[in-house]
Amino acid sequence: MTVEAPVEHVMPRRDADSEPFWAAVERHSLEVPQCRDCKQLRWFPSRLCPGCWSDAADWKPLDGSGTVYSWSTVRRAPSASFRDEVPYIIGLVDLAPNVRMFTRILCDRPEQVEVGAAVKVEFQNREGGLVLPCFRVVGTEVAA
Known part of the structure; x- marks a missing residue:
C-alpha cells in the first residue's frame, strides 16, 4: 500500500x-x-x-516582453500541492538574446498558447511571500 x-x-x-x-x-x-x-x-x-x-x-x-519558444499543458498534478492548479501551462519563453526562461504561461484557454505567441511578464504573489514571474499570452488579460 x-x-x-x-x-x-x-x-x-x-x-x-x-x-x-x-x-x-x-x-x-x-x-x-x-x-x-x-x-x-x-x-x-x-x-x-x-x-x-x-x-x-x-x-x-x-521590459518583460517575449515569445513562446515551447510549451506543454500539465493535466496531471506532479504532487498533491499542485492538485488544485491543473490544468496549467509551463514552457520556455524567449525574452532577449541568450535569455530563454522556463516559466508558467498564463492564458484563458490552453489553445491560446502557440509557438511564437507574444507574452508579457505578470508577477504572481504566492504562498510564503514568494513572488514569481509568470508570462501571460498577450490579449488574454484577466478582467479586474
Whole structure:
C-alpha cells in the first residue's frame, strides 16, 4: 500500500548568484545579468559569463516582453500541492538574446498558447511571500 504524503511546493533556492534576480522580482521588475566585458545577457544567473568567462556583470532590466519558444499543458498534478492548479501551462519563453526562461504561461484557454505567441511578464504573489514571474499570452488579460 502506498500512502501519499502531502508535498509542499518546491520553493526556488536563492543564492549569491540569483539573489539580485529575486530582489528585482519582489519589486515587480525582471532583471538578468549582463556581462560588462562582452555585453552578453545571460540566463541563468551565474558568476562567470559563458561567452567570455568574465566575472564582471551588471543587472539589466528587461521590459518583460517575449515569445513562446515551447510549451506543454500539465493535466496531471506532479504532487498533491499542485492538485488544485491543473490544468496549467509551463514552457520556455524567449525574452532577449541568450535569455530563454522556463516559466508558467498564463492564458484563458490552453489553445491560446502557440509557438511564437507574444507574452508579457505578470508577477504572481504566492504562498510564503514568494513572488514569481509568470508570462501571460498577450490579449488574454484577466478582467479586474
